[in-house]
Amino acid sequence: xxxxxxxVLMIGATAGIGAALADRLxxxxxxxxxxxxxxxxxxxxxxxxxxEKASAVRYDISDREGMDTFVSTVTKAYSELDCVxxxxxxxxxxNLARPEKIDLAAFHSEVSTNFSSFVDLSIKxxxxxxxxxxxxxxxxxxxxxxxxPASGLPAYSASKAALxxxxxxxxxxxxxxxxxxxxxxxxxxQTELHDYMGQEKGRQMGMPVGEFTDIAYQELVSxxxxxxxxxxxxxxxxxxxxxxxxxxxxxxxxxxxxxxx
Numbered sequence: 001x002x003x004x005x006x007x008v009l010m011i012g013a014t015a016g017i018g019a020a021l022a023d024r025l026x027x028x029x030x031x032x033x034x035x036x037x038x039x040x041x042x043x044x045x046x047x048x049x050x051x052e053k054a055s056a057v058r059y060d061i062s063d064r065e066g067m068d069t070f071v072s073t074v075t076k077a078y079s080e081l082d083c084v085x086x087x088x089x090x091x092x093x094x095n096l097a098r099p100e101k102i103d104l105a106a107f108h109s110e111v112s113t114n115f116s117s118f119v120d121l122s123i124k125x126x127x128x129x130x131x132x133x134x135x136x137x138x139x140x141x142x143x144x145x146x147x148x149p150a151s152g153l154p155a156y157s158a159s160k161a162a163l164x165x166x167x168x169x170x171x172x173x174x175x176x177x178x179x180x181x182x183x184x185x186x187x188x189x190q191t192e193l194h195d196y197m198g199q200e201k202g203r204q205m206g207m208p209v210g211e212f213t214d215i216a217y218q219e220l221v222s223x224x225x226x227x228x229x230x231x232x233x234x235x236x237x238x239x240x241x242x243x244x245x246x247x248x249x250x251x252x253x254x255x256x257x258x259x260x261x
Contacts, residue, residue, distance in 0.1 A: 001221040005083035005137055007031040009074060011061060011121070012088025014041035017141055017189060020213040021085070026053050028217070033078055035059050036088075061088050061117040062109070071124045082132060084125050087141040089114045091156040107155045114159035119166060129179050139182040139220075140167055144232035146185065147243055168247070171225065172254045180225060184216055185243075187230030 008025055012018035014036030022032045026049050034045045034056045042056035055078070059070045075081065090113050094102060122138055129136040146164035149157030164183065171181035189212045207230060219227040226247065231239040 003028050003030050003217075003221055004135065004223075005030065007033070007078060007080045008083040008085050009033045009035060009078070009081055010085045010087060011035040011059075012086075012141075013045065013056075014038045017186060017209065017212065017216075018085075018087035019045075020209045021087070021216065022054075023049075024213050024217050031055075031080075033057060033074070033081070061121065062113055064117070064120060067120055067124060071121070071128075075125075075128045082129070082134065083137045083139060084121070084129065085139045085141075086118045086121060088117075089141070089156075089159075091153060093152045094154050095152075096154060110155040111159045111162070114156065115162045115166070118163060122166075122170065126179065130177055132178060135178050135180060137180040137182055138170070139184060142167065142183050142185045144185050144187050144228065144230065144239070147239070147246070148233050150232075168250050172251070182220070182225050182227070184220070184227045185229065186212060186216075187232055 003025060008022075008030055010018055010022045010025070010032050013022040013032070013034035015038075018036075019041075022034055022045065026032050032049075032054055034042055034054065035058075036042055036056075037058065037060045039058050042058055046054045046056050048054070057070070057074060059066070061067075063070075090110050092106070092110060094107060096102070118140065125138070129138070140163060142164055143156075143160040145153065145157045146160035149161065164185075167181060167183045174181055187207055189207050190209050212229060215229050216227065219229070226243070228240055228243050230236060233239065
């Protein structure tokens with residue numbers, strides 16, 4: 001099966017999961033517009049794949065003041081864009097038992113990067129995607145920690161839980177539109193995300209990024225709108241059962257609320 005979208009804006013494409021998926025999509029014949037903060041990596045991406053298959057736009061998703069300009073620039077330059085893949089993120093350990101040591105600005109910045117910026121970009125790209133005659137998509141890289149939080153990663157876990165709740169609501173509200181809302185939920189993957197632990201240790205934790213990419217791509221082309229890969233705690237089937245029951249409860253509540261209007 002082929003990937004259902006022809007032109008993908010990959011936000012967070014200069015490292016980790018985003019970089020690996022951007023490479024894979026191009027190999028599958030998809031045009032990818034890479035977005036990231038590091039210009040040298042964006043240039044290397046375009047040089048690696050060629051300008052016919054790859055483009056790049058430098059943008060930091062924490063720059064909320066520049067977001068309107070970014071969205072306008074992208075939608076005008078790439079009129080055939082039919083998929084926005086929101087993938088960027090940051091992660092840090094925070095000891096809540098030592099409140100005097102907590103940098104609250106850093107805590108909220110992490111939540112803003114992982115959650116609020118995704119919400120803002122979604123809302124700003126939606127009019128463009130909804131105006132298309134063919135199916136379009138918003139794809140989000142979430143985390144298994146959205147369902148089972150890691151005690152030492154409170155900001156990251158909370159931001160991914162909030163993102164998951166937003167995705168559920170967005171998908172339900174767009175159920176009659178041409179925009180498909182997809183959540184890709186990874187386990188721990190060997191990427192730069194964990195460099196705060198030290199590169200040698202952090203980049204050896206979890207599933208190899210190549211293995212994750214292979215599984216993720218196959219799930220994406222299968223048509224699933226909720227992709228859970230691996231597990232964060234306990235057997236994978238038990239974890240999947242928790243996810244499925246939670247979604248079923250959400251859908252039951254959503255139908256009930258629609259019935260009251």
